[in-house]
Amino acid sequence: MKLFRYGPAGGERPALLESDGTIRDLSGVVQDVNGASVTPDGLRRIAARDPKTLPVIEQVDRIGPCLSGVGKFICIGLNYIDHARETGNQAPVEPVVFMKATSAIVGPNDNIVQPRGSTKLDWEVELGVVIGTKAKYVSEARALEHVAGYFLANDVSERALQSEGTGQWTKGKSCDTFGPIGPWFVTADEVPNPQALRLWLDVDGVRRQDGTTANMIFSVAQIVSYLSGLMTLHPGDVIITGTPAGVAQGMKPPAYLRPGQVITLGIEGLGEQRQTVIADSA
Known part of the structure; x- marks a missing residue:
């Protein structure tokens, strides 16, 4: 479904x-x-x-986030070897874990607001995972039994906040609008192999990312098993699983996002997103 x-x-x-x-x-x-x-x-x-x-809906003016009341928004960093290399990092020996504020969550086509003073706004297309049953110390072999389904995410990032100064990843990932999720929550039965999905992202119509989840360093099953050993996972918790190469940070020179630019992204079978970058007018 x-x-x-x-x-x-x-x-x-x-x-x-x-x-x-x-x-x-x-x-x-x-x-x-x-x-x-x-x-x-x-x-x-x-x-x-x-x-x-069920009643037919003839017109939808806005699609909201595909899940409400998210408990934990857990992120995995540097989970594609090509992305790790483009950012000057080695492949991690265990999953890199950080959190994204749930207040960052927005709909798949809502605007991305560039925070005041932001100079290094970046994009990351990612596969998202929704937990459907409580998971604590689950084995890799049984980890996918706890997955309710999957979604498309853009892990919007502010690299200066992430890596400069005190260098806190959560700080650079949690600004308002930095978590577009959806359009759909797709149940796990429609995604028989989460490690065989193509994902892509364009900026102003130019392809920047084009990868496959087959290249993830840690699979969805490995990630769920690993996280369940750190914290109990509950229904409605979400995990985004890393991004392939092609982010602005890895370009020479970097081409960070500016107001007016349009990002489109998608994952095979999970739909597409489209966002316009705007300046913070608050």
């Missing part, structure tokens, strides 16, 4: 995208697409309904 949320920010409603492109409202089935509805019981409840009995 492909589940998503539509409507104005703060007032999104749950919906189902059928294979023929028909959009069905899920408000009569679940309260929202959230931690409760991505559990096995929640997904079974949705799957049990005949989509033809």
